[in-house]
Amino acid sequence: MEVALKAARFHAWGGEEHLSIDDIPEPTPGRGEVAVDVVCSSVNPVDIKIRAGSHRLLLGWRLPHGTGLDFSGVVATVGAGVTALKVGDRVWGSPHHSCPGTAMERTVVSANDVSTMPAGWTFAQAAAMPLVGLTALQCLDRAGLRSSERCLVHGASGAVGQVAVQLALSRGATVIGTCSTSRSRAVEDLGARAIDRRGDWMAEVGQADVVVVAADVDHDELTRRARRGTRVVTIVADLPELVAERGAWIGTLLAGVHMAGWSVRAAMRGVRFHHVLKRGSAADLDRLRTEAESGRLTIGIDSELPLSAIREAHARQAEGPRGKVIVRVRPEPA
Numbered sequence: 041m042e043v044a045l046k047a048a049r050f051h052a053w054g055g056e057e058h059l060s061i062d063d064i065p066e067p068t069p070g071r072g073e074v075a076v077d078v079v080c081s082s083v084n085p086v087d088i089k090i091r092a093g094s095h096r097l098l099l100g101w102r103l104p105h106g107t108g109l110d111f112s113g114v115v116a117t118v119g120a121g122v123t124a125l126k127v128g129d130r131v132w133g134s135p136h137h138s139c140p141g142t143a144m145e146r147t148v149v150s151a152n153d154v155s156t157m158p159a160g161w162t163f164a165q166a167a168a169m170p171l172v173g174l175t176a177l178q179c180l181d182r183a184g185l186r187s188s189e190r191c192l193v194h195g196a197s198g199a200v201g202q203v204a205v206q207l208a209l210s211r212g213a214t215v216i217g218t219c220s221t222s223r224s225r226a227v228e229d230l231g232a233r234a235i236d237r238r239g240d241w242m243a244e245v246g247q248a249d250v251v252v253v254a255a256d257v258d259h260d261e262l263t264r265r266a267r268r269g270t271r272v273v274t275i276v277a278d279l280p281e282l283v284a285e286r287g288a289w290i291g292t293l294l295a296g297v298h299m300a301g302w303s304v305r306a307a308m309r310g311v312r313f314h315h316v317l318k319r320g321s322a323a324d325l326d327r328l329r330t331e332a333e334s335g336r337l338t339i340g341i342d343s344e345l346p347l348s349a350i351r352e353a354h355a356r357q358a359e360g361p362r363g364k365v366i367v368r369v370r371p372e373p374a
């Protein structure tokens with residue numbers, strides 16, 4: 041008999057009211073994949089954007105659609121060809137954006153997107169880190185940030201920003217972070233100098249070797265204020281706004297045109313401009329685990345809600361939480 045598992049899915053593009061907890065058949069891993077019994081998942085801004093339909097041209101139109109791109113859990117079964125993981129391993133990961141979701145009792149993901157979670161971390165902490173940690177790490181790698189350089193993180197109080205600050209400090213860089221004044225204490229506690237994102241923070245851009253953009257910004261203004269040779273790495277695009285205004289086809293096309301335009305105009309000013317889209321990577325998760333186990337990397341948790349409260353979890357994320365919103369799927373294993 042087919043076993044039914046609980047999964048959070050949405051049945052129409054739009055608000056969190058379209059989310060429900062559905063029974064789905066137990067997924068089985070194919071070659072190179074593992075099935076993970078999810079203990080916790082976490083919510084990211086992109087989950088809200090995907091649910092609203094911003095990415096439907098890129099990720100597919102098919103509904104219902106699962107939600108969640110982060111997980112911690114225990115390996116339940118391994119597919120053919122998987123040697124790095126075994127049943128019972130405690131793992132974390134962030135699969136590709138087109139995956140069937142992670143806010144569910146069991147998810148199937150590529151073994152390349154999964155690694156052993158940090159020793160001493162709870163499953164809630166471990167579910168909070170993968171997507172934002174991989175993003176921040178891959179931004180600093182793309183920028184080639186080196187010891188003794190100056191790194192400006194825009195959006196340093198956010199989840200990606202906080203990780204970028206810690207990883208940049210761990211590389212020996214001097215770090216300046218923009219945030220609301222109400223959150224400057226949190227950024228300074230990480231070891232960065234905090235500056236008000238509502239003031240003329242771009243005055244600092246000319247002194248930076250690397251700028252990580254993890255919050256909304258005028259990219260053209262930013263690269264105009266940068267000196268030649270500065271490496272600017274952004275993770276934000278105007279896809280959601282453009283799709284909402286112009287529809288999926290034209291909005292998606294325009295977002296690509298805007299991004300290419302920022303990049304070309306930056307190059308004309310001698311600024312190296314990159315857009316980073318997080319990649320799943322077991323090797324990069326291992327590097328994050330090393331940072332976490334050494335005590336150089338932490339992550340703040342805003343709240344924890346059960347899978348049955350998936351609508352509330354998405355609503356909390358949309359409000360602008362102070363840390364990650366965790367979705368608990370099952371109790372911490374003994």
Ligand SMILES: NC(=O)c1ccc[n+]([C@@H]2O[C@H](COP(=O)([O-])OP(=O)(O)OC[C@H]3O[C@@H](n4cnc5c(N)ncnc54)[C@H](OP(=O)(O)O)[C@@H]3O)[C@@H](O)[C@H]2O)c1
Nearest residue numbers: 085086175195197198199200219220255256275316317318
């Ligand atoms: N490309 C990728 O692969 C990738 C991966 C992860 C995330 N992202 C995107 O990166 C962004 C940040 O993600 P996150 O998880 O760090 O989000 P988050 O935890 O919600 O943080 C958002 C940050 O944005 C700041 N902020 C809010 N409104 C702002 C505004 N109007 N202007 C400037 N800053 C503003 C907040 O600062 P204060 O609270 O201090 O005001 C906060 O630090 C999101 O757009 C997300 O979708 C992209």
